[in-house]
Amino acid sequence: MTIRGKSHIAGAYEHPDRKIPDKSVAQVHAEVALGAVADAGLSLSDVDAYFCAGDAPGFGPLSMADYLGLKRLRYLDSTETGGSSYLVHVGHAAAAIAEGKCQVALITLAGLPRSRPVPRPSSSALAPEAAFELPFGPTTVSMYALAARRHMYEYGTTSAQLAAIKVAASQHAQHNPRAMLPNPVTVEEVLESPMISDPLHRLDCCVISDGGGALVVVSPEVARDLPRQTVTVLGHGESPKLADNGRIDLTYTGAVWSGPRAFEEAGVTQADIDYVSIYDSFTITVLQTIEDLGFCEKGKGGAFVADGSLLAPHGRLPFNTDGGGLCNNHPVNRGGMTKVIEAVRQLRGEANGPVQVPDCQLALAHGNGGSLGTRSAAATLILGREDA
Amino acid sequence: MTAAAGNPGGAGSLPAPAPPVNPETQEFWAATAADRLLLKRCLDCGSVIWYPRAICPDCSSLRTEWFAASGRGHVYSYTVNHRGEGVYQGSTPFVLAYVELEEGPRVMTNVVEADAADLAVGLPVDVVFHDTGDGSALPRFRPRKDQ
Numbered sequence: 179m180t181i182r183g184k185s186h187i188a189g190a191y192e193h194p195d196r197k198i199p200d201k202s203v204a205q206v207h208a209e210v211a212l213g214a215v216a217d218a219g220l221s222l223s224d225v226d227a228y229f230c231a232g233d234a235p236g237f238g239p240l241s242m243a244d245y246l247g248l249k250r251l252r253y254l255d256s257t258e259t260g261g262s263s264y265l266v267h268v269g270h271a272a273a274a275i276a277e278g279k280c281q282v283a284l285i286t287l288a289g290l291p292r293s294r295p296v297p298r299p300s301s302s303a304l305a306p307e308a309a310f311e312l313p314f315g316p317t318t319v320s321m322y323a324l325a326a327r328r329h330m331y332e333y334g335t336t337s338a339q340l341a342a343i344k345v346a347a348s349q350h351a352q353h354n355p356r357a358m359l360p361n362p363v364t365v366e367e368v369l370e371s372p373m374i375s376d377p378l379h380r381l382d383c384c385v386i387s388d389g390g391g392a393l394v395v396v397s398p399e400v401a402r403d404l405p406r407q408t409v410t411v412l413g414h415g416e417s418p419k420l421a422d423n424g425r426i427d428l429t430y431t432g433a434v435w436s437g438p439r440a441f442e443e444a445g446v447t448q449a450d451i452d453y454v455s456i457y458d459s460f461t462i463t464v465l466q467t468i469e470d471l472g473f474c475e476k477g478k479g480g481a482f483v484a485d486g487s488l489l490a491p492h493g494r495l496p497f498n499t500d501g502g503g504l505c506n507n508h509p510v511n512r513g514g515m516t517k518v519i520e521a522v523r524q525l526r527g528e529a530n531g532p533v534q535v536p537d538c539q540l541a542l543a544h545g546n547g548g549s550l551g552t553r554s555a556a557a558t559l560i561l562g563r564e565d566a
Numbered sequence: 567m568t569a570a571a572g573n574p575g576g577a578g579s580l581p582a583p584a585p586p587v588n589p590e591t592q593e594f595w596a597a598t599a600a601d602r603l604l605l606k607r608c609l610d611c612g613s614v615i616w617y618p619r620a621i622c623p624d625c626s627s628l629r630t631e632w633f634a635a636s637g638r639g640h641v642y643s644y645t646v647n648h649r650g651e652g653v654y655q656g657s658t659p660f661v662l663a664y665v666e667l668e669e670g671p672r673v674m675t676n677v678v679e680a681d682a683a684d685l686a687v688g689l690p691v692d693v694v695f696h697d698t699g700d701g702s703a704l705p706r707f708r709p710r711k712d713q
Contacts, residue, residue, distance in 0.1 A: 309585035309595075310617040311674045313704050315647070315654035320662045323645035331643070331687040375662075376646040423623045424616030424671025426664065428643055552674075 180443050184276035186401040186408035187268070187561065189218030189394030190522040192500075192515075196358050196507060198388040199293040203235045204245050206288035206390050211246055214392035219404045220282060222246060225394075227253035227280035229271060231263035233289045233390075233510045242286065253280040259418070259555035260547025261457060261512040263287075264393070266557045268518060269414030271395040281397040288390030289510030296510075307421070311552065318511075319383060319460070321551025323375035325428040326462040330377065332429055332477065337377050339480030340461040341368035344381050344504050346488040347458065351501025353530040358385045359505040382461040384503035384513065391515040393522075401564075409525045412446070412540075413560035415439025420553050431463075431546055432556030433470035441472075444560035446540060448472050451560075453524045453535045454495055455517035455543040458502040460550075464488075467544055468495070471558070490533035499524065499533035514545030518559065525563050539563050580660055580676060581653040584700035593632055594618045595702040601695045603635040603705050605669055616671030637693035639667040639707065644677055644685055665691055665707050679708040 191213030198206060207230075215221055225248050234242045238256040255270050257263060264285055271283035289296070302308060329335050345365055351357035368381040401408045417435035441447060448471070458464045465479040473495055474482040482495075490496035500506045500520040503513040521541040523529045541561050548554035587595045597604045606615040608622035609629040621628055644663035647654075654660065661677040677691060690710040695703035 303586065306619060307617050309587065309591060313583045313585045313698075314662060314674050314676050315650055315652070315657075315660065316662055316674065317647060317649060317651050319649065320645050320647045323647070324643040324662065324664060327645055327687065328643040372648070373646075374649050376648075423613065424673065426672050428664070
């Protein structure tokens with residue numbers, strides 16, 4: 179069985195705000211849910227499947243489903259893989275729809291880490307590995323810094339090459355009126371920004387923002403009657419990458435497995451892809467992912483990104499045209515949702531004018547959740563225009 | 567980068583927060599209090615197991631045994647962290663690292679007693695134990711002195 183062409187993303191909505199001190203987390207989930215169903219030309223009463231992850235307040239999917247008043251639910255999924263959860267959800271929704279389990283799947287993400295810093299979840303202290311990691315003071319940035327250092331050691335990658343990723347994102351963000359960091363930066367400015375965890379500088383890191391986003395995935399039968407242009411789900415792949423009994427290798431991500439699965443299901447190759455949304459928690463995340471997805475040879479990502487390949491609209495591999503997590507928005511420290519949303523915009527021809535990829539037919543969206551330095555989960559989606 | 571990146575003997579002493587201990591890991595942590603680094607080995611497939619656990623993640627065997635590690639290894643990767651969180655907030659900069667033990671596993675730890683200029687992937691290191699005050703000690707690593 180394949181999910182190719184058996185479901186469509188009909189609604190995609192990014193919360194317009196980046197700082198929301200005066201609302202609750204549930205309230206922002208509701209705002210993005212309403213935004214996405216309205217974008218699809220549907221209402222919450224049409225929703226028969228609900229998907230959410232660890233950012234949803236309450237008990238799994240139940241509290242938010244109750245809060246939203248979803249009365250027709252027959253399918254629930256609260257798979258939690260950090261920032262990649264929402265790409266996993268699209269894949270799972272596509273499979274559920276293909277099996278006839280549901281017809282209108284709602285996926286929501288929302289949170290307020292900028293207004294109200296979120297403590298490390300107490301569950302992480304209960305993890306079986308916790309005693310062997312947490313006492314040594316790992317932070318999110320430092321775990322990615324360990325990966326960057328090892329990649330530099332094995333492949334000669336430089337800080338200037340990593341900086342080129344931020345530079346490209348900032349070039350795109352200048353056209354996004356909602357971007358948190360709308361000003362273009364230079365490689366030198368990245369390298370001169372404060373060192374957070376060597377070799378990662380402040381400008382190698384994504385922003386921290388309040389907000390959220392939501393998606394509506396529907397069956398072809400539902401899509402047919404909607405006024406809005408939809409996006410076809412062509413392929414999906416997901417894979418955890420684990421610490422592997424002390425054999426951890428920090429130079430690659432789970433994209434080495436999720437990517438080929440998605441390409442195979444979609445029946446396309448890297449050369450067919452017009453636009454990519456790559457989760458950019460840190461610059462090193464993008465570099466490793468591009469290599470692992472096969473857009474360049476392993477270890478050659480530094481040279482690939484340094485020559486302008488990522489720049490829209492005419493680079494070899496235009497990426498993150500909203501400015502990504504590095505410049506635009508990174509709601510709840512979970513960047514997967516906004517990756518799908520920008521891919522949908524590109525395929526609908528609704529990206530910001532100067533960065534719209536001409537005749538964008540095929541897009542790839544990729545998320546990497548958890549930590550590149552320990553355990554992570556990769557998810558890859560290949561999406562096409564409605565008639566793809 | 568400052569010269570002394572983590573020097574528990576000096577003013578920038580690192581905190582040594584006590585790890586949560588449970589029946590599965592009690593023997594490991596008790597040994598650290600006596601300056602001994604234990605590892606687990608699978609009695610069926612022979613794999614060295616890290617982190618310590620009751621099941622062998624390579625062959626699913628439940629037959630495992632503890633053995634004493636050499637305490638020697640080399641740096642697999644490291645970072646000088648300038649933004650500590652929690653109890654590390656006042657201890658920056660400090661070095662977070664993966665050290666590859668002679669027995670194979672790559673373990674998360676801190677490199678201590680090292681000047682920033684000496685830090686490198688591949689640096690030979692030896693284990694040192696930092697008392698948590700709670701019946702355990704954190705296995706950290708310092709540059710090998712006989713090099």
